[in-house]
Amino acid sequence: MRNTMATRRRDMARPTIYDVAHRASVSPATVSKVLRGVETVGADNASRVNKAVRELGYRRDPLAANLRRNRRALIGLIVPDFRNPFFGALVAEIEKLAEAGGYRLVAVSSSEAETMEHRQIEALLDWRVAGVILIPSSAGLASVRRLKAEAMPTIIVDRVAANSPFDGVGVDNAEASAKMVRHFYDHGHRHLLVAASAPDLPNMAERIEGVRAAARAVSEPMRIEILACGSSLDSATSAMARRFERGTPPKAVFALFIQATLAVLREVAKLNLRIPEDISVAGFDDFEWMQVMHPPVATVIQPVEELAARAWERLLHRIEHPDRAPAKLRIPCSVDFRGSIAAVSGIGR
Amino acid sequence: MRNTMATRRRDMARPTIYDVAHRASVSPATVSKVLRGVETVGADNASRVNKAVRELGYRRDPLAANLRRNRRALIGLIVPDFRNPFFGALVAEIEKLAEAGGYRLVAVSSSEAETMEHRQIEALLDWRVAGVILIPSSAGLASVRRLKAEAMPTIIVDRVAANSPFDGVGVDNAEASAKMVRHFYDHGHRHLLVAASAPDLPNMAERIEGVRAAARAVSEPMRIEILACGSSLDSATSAMARRFERGTPPKAVFALFIQATLAVLREVAKLNLRIPEDISVAGFDDFEWMQVMHPPVATVIQPVEELAARAWERLLHRIEHPDRAPAKLRIPCSVDFRGSIAAVSGIGR
DNA sequence: TTTCAACGATATATCGATTTACAATTCAAG
DNA sequence: CTTGAATTGTAAATCGATATATCGTTGAAA
Numbered sequence: 001m002r003n004t005m006a007t008r009r010r011d012m013a014r015p016t017i018y019d020v021a022h023r024a025s026v027s028p029a030t031v032s033k034v035l036r037g038v039e040t041v042g043a044d045n046a047s048r049v050n051k052a053v054r055e056l057g058y059r060r061d062p063l064a065a066n067l068r069r070n071r072r073a074l075i076g077l078i079v080p081d082f083r084n085p086f087f088g089a090l091v092a093e094i095e096k097l098a099e100a101g102g103y104r105l106v107a108v109s110s111s112e113a114e115t116m117e118h119r120q121i122e123a124l125l126d127w128r129v130a131g132v133i134l135i136p137s138s139a140g141l142a143s144v145r146r147l148k149a150e151a152m153p154t155i156i157v158d159r160v161a162a163n164s165p166f167d168g169v170g171v172d173n174a175e176a177s178a179k180m181v182r183h184f185y186d187h188g189h190r191h192l193l194v195a196a197s198a199p200d201l202p203n204m205a206e207r208i209e210g211v212r213a214a215a216r217a218v219s220e221p222m223r224i225e226i227l228a229c230g231s232s233l234d235s236a237t238s239a240m241a242r243r244f245e246r247g248t249p250p251k252a253v254f255a256l257f258i259q260a261t262l263a264v265l266r267e268v269a270k271l272n273l274r275i276p277e278d279i280s281v282a283g284f285d286d287f288e289w290m291q292v293m294h295p296p297v298a299t300v301i302q303p304v305e306e307l308a309a310r311a312w313e314r315l316l317h318r319i320e321h322p323d324r325a326p327a328k329l330r331i332p333c334s335v336d337f338r339g340s341i342a343a344v345s346g347i348g349r
Numbered sequence: 350m351r352n353t354m355a356t357r358r359r360d361m362a363r364p365t366i367y368d369v370a371h372r373a374s375v376s377p378a379t380v381s382k383v384l385r386g387v388e389t390v391g392a393d394n395a396s397r398v399n400k401a402v403r404e405l406g407y408r409r410d411p412l413a414a415n416l417r418r419n420r421r422a423l424i425g426l427i428v429p430d431f432r433n434p435f436f437g438a439l440v441a442e443i444e445k446l447a448e449a450g451g452y453r454l455v456a457v458s459s460s461e462a463e464t465m466e467h468r469q470i471e472a473l474l475d476w477r478v479a480g481v482i483l484i485p486s487s488a489g490l491a492s493v494r495r496l497k498a499e500a501m502p503t504i505i506v507d508r509v510a511a512n513s514p515f516d517g518v519g520v521d522n523a524e525a526s527a528k529m530v531r532h533f534y535d536h537g538h539r540h541l542l543v544a545a546s547a548p549d550l551p552n553m554a555e556r557i558e559g560v561r562a563a564a565r566a567v568s569e570p571m572r573i574e575i576l577a578c579g580s581s582l583d584s585a586t587s588a589m590a591r592r593f594e595r596g597t598p599p600k601a602v603f604a605l606f607i608q609a610t611l612a613v614l615r616e617v618a619k620l621n622l623r624i625p626e627d628i629s630v631a632g633f634d635d636f637e638w639m640q641v642m643h644p645p646v647a648t649v650i651q652p653v654e655e656l657a658a659r660a661w662e663r664l665l666h667r668i669e670h671p672d673r674a675p676a677k678l679r680i681p682c683s684v685d686f687r688g689s690i691a692a693v694s695g696i697g698r
Numbered sequence: 699t700t701t702c703a704a705c706g707a708t709a710t711a712t713c714g715a716t717t718t719a720c721a722a723t724t725c726a727a728g
Numbered sequence: 729c730t731t732g733a734a735t736t737g738t739a740a741a742t743c744g745a746t747a748t749a750t751c752g753t754t755g756a757a758a
Contacts, residue, residue: 265641292614
C-alpha cells in the first residue's frame with residue numbers, strides 16, 4: 001500500500017524517502033542508510049540512491065528524521081531583548097554555529113520578564129529542542145528548575161550565577177569593571193556614580209563587586225554611589241533624571257548597561273553639560289554609535305564572538321555528556337578608554 | 350501493544366496522549382478531540398480527560414500534532430541582519446503576534462547575502478513552515494522563485510518590489526524622503542549628498558526616487574548627489590571617506606540607511622566638523638542614540654509595530670486564501686526634524 | 699416493530715522518516 | 729559438503745499526534 005502511495009505522490013510537490021526508494025529500486029530503509037552515511041550499503045545501491053535523490057530534488061524532512069529519536073535538531077536560544085544589538089550579535093553568531101553543526105536555531109525573547117521566560121521555556125520543551133542557551137531575565141531559579149527537571153542540556157550565557165546547576169559562559173565582569181574604575185581613579189576621580197539595572201542579576205552583581213573591589217584597592221578613598229535603574233530605557237532615564245535633580249550632579253558616571261549609558265547621555269544633553277569637561281562617562285558594551293560621539297564614549301567591550309563560540313562548544317559537549325559536572329567559564333573583556341573620561345586636577349568631591 | 354508502551358512510559362519524563370488516554374480510560378482519539386476542542390465528546394469523558402491532563406502535566410507536542418496535516422505551526426522570518434535594532438524590533442513584534450496566533454516564529458538571518466538567503470529559504474521549506482515573512486537581501490528574484498514554486502504563503506516586508514508576485518508590506522519611502530528633502534530645501538540647502546546602500550534594492554530605489562521628485566518639485570534648482578555605499582558599515586565608511594576627501598565637502602547629507610548615518614557621523618568626528626554649523630545631517634530609521642547626540646539627529650521614523658502588524662495580518666490572510674491576487678501595502682512614516690539640520694543664509698553651493 | 703439518522707467513541711491508517719529484527723546471500727572454516 | 733559468521737537488504741514497528749472509517753447506541757420516523 002505504501003507503493004501505491006509512492007506512485008501517487010510522484011506528481012506532488014515534495015518527494016519523500018519512498019519516492020526515492022521506488023526510483024532507485026531499493027527499500028526506504030536503504031535510502032535512509034545512504035542519507036545518514038551508514039557504511040553497510042552496497043556501492044551500486046548507494047549510487048543509485050544518490051542519483052535518484054539528485055533527479056527528484058529530494059530533501060530530507062528534518063522533523064520527521066528526528067521524530068523517532070525524540071530529540072529534534074533544534075536548539076532554543078532565549079534572549080532578553082532582540083532590540084539590543086548585543087543580543088542581536090549573539091543570536092547571529094550562534095545561528096552561524098548552529099547551522100554549521102546541522103542544527104536549526106530557534107531564537108525567542110523573554111522581554112526581560114520572568115513569566116515570559118517561563119512560557120518560552122515551556123514552549124521550547126514542547127518542541128523537544130535538543131538543547132537550550134539561556135540568557136536569564138532574572139535571578140530567579142524557577143525557570144531553571146523546569147529545564148533541570150526535564151534534563152535539558154542547558155548553557156547559561158552572560159548572566160551566570162555562581163551557584164547555578166548549569167554550565168555557564170560569561171565575561172569577567174568584575175575584572176573589566178575594576179579596570180574601568182582604576183582608569184577613573186588614575187584620572188583623579190574620587191567619586192563615581194555607578195548605574196546598574198537590577199543588582200540581583202548575576203552580571204550586575206559582579207560588575208558592582210568589581211567596582212567596589214577596585215575602589216577598596218586604591219590608596220586614596222573613593223566614594224562609590226550605586227544607582228538602581230531597572231532594565232528598561234524609560235526606567236533608567238527617570239532614575240537618572242531624579243538623581244541629577246537631587247544634590248550635586250556627579251562628575252563621573254559609569255553606566256553598567258546600555259540603557260543606563262543612554263540615560264546618562266540624555267541627561268547630559270538635557271542639562272547641556274559638556275563631556276568630558278563637566279562630566280566623565282563610561283559604559284559597558286560596545287556599540288557603533290559610541291565612536292561617532294565627540295568625544296567617543298569609553299566602554300567595556302565584550303567579546304561576543306568568543307562568548308558565542310564557547311557557549312556553543314559547551315552545549316554540544318553537554319548534549320554528548322549529560323552527566324558531567326557543570327562548569328563555569330569566564331572570558332576576559334577588553335576596555336577601550338576613549339575621550340569621554342577627563343583628567344580632573346584637584347580631588348573630585 | 351500500545352497499552353504496554355503506555356504503561357511502561359508512565360515513569361518517563363513527558364507523558365504522551367496515550368498516557369492521558371489510559372488514565373482517563375478513553376481512547377487516544379478521544380483525548381485528541383478534547384485537546385483540539387472538537388465538540389462531539391461526552392461531558393464526563395471530556396472532564397476525565399481534562400483531569401488526566403492536569404494530573405499528568407501533559408503538554409501536546411506541537412510538531413507531532415501537525416505532522417499529519419503537513420503544515421507545521423511554524424512561521425519563518427528572514428531578516429538581513431540581527432545586529433540592526435530595526436530588524437530586531439521587527440523580530441520582537443512579529444514574535445509577539447506569532448505567539449498570540451499559536452504559531453512559533455523561526456527567525457533566521459541572511460547576512461545581506463543572496464546565497465545565504467537561498468540556503469535559509471531551503472531550510473525553511475524543509476521544515477515545512479506554514480508561511481514565510483521575508484526581508485530580501487537583494488533585488489534578485491531567484492530566491493523568490495523557490496517560494497513561489499512551493500506555493501509557500503509569503504509576505505515581503507520593508508524591501509517591496511512593485512513587480513514581485515507576493516504580498517508586500519512596506520513604508521511610503523518616497524513620501525518620507527521627499528518630506529525630508531523639502532525640509533533641507535526650506536532651510537536653504539540647494540545641494541544634498543544622498544547616501545544609499547545598493548540602489549537596486551526596492552526601498553532604496555524608492556527613497557532615491559522620493560528625493561529626486563522633491564528636488565524637481567521645488568522652485569529653485571537643487572543639486573542631488575547620490576553616493577552608493579554598499580550595505581555594510583565598513584563599505585559605507587570608506588565610501589564616505591573617499592567622498593569627503595574628494596572635492597568640496599557637502600554642507601548637507603541625507604543618509605538613507607543606518608550604516609550610512611554612522612559613516613557620515615564618523616567622518617564628521619574625524620574631520621572635527623560641527624553639526625549643524627558646518628554640516629547638516631539627516632538619517633533614515635530612528636535609534637535611541639540619535640536623541641542623545643547634540644544636536645539630536647533628524648530622521649525618518651518607520652512605524653515598526655504597524656509594519657509588523659500588517660505583515661502578520663496579511664500572512665494569515667494569505668495562508669487562508671492562497672489564490673487571491675497579491676497586494677502591496679504602504680504605511681506612512683513620520684519624520685522628526687531634529688537639531689542636526691541648520692538653516693543656511695545664502696544659497697548652498 | 700423495523701429502519702435509519704445522529705451521535706459518541708474507537709480502531710486503524712497516516713504523516714516521513716529511523717530503528718530493529720530478521721531474512722537472504724556470500725564466503726571461509728571445519 | 730555442511731556449518732557458522734559476516735555482510736547487505738528489507739519488512740515492520742515506531743516516534744506522537746491527527747484524520748477517517750466504522751461500530752454500537754439511542755431515539756425518532758415510518
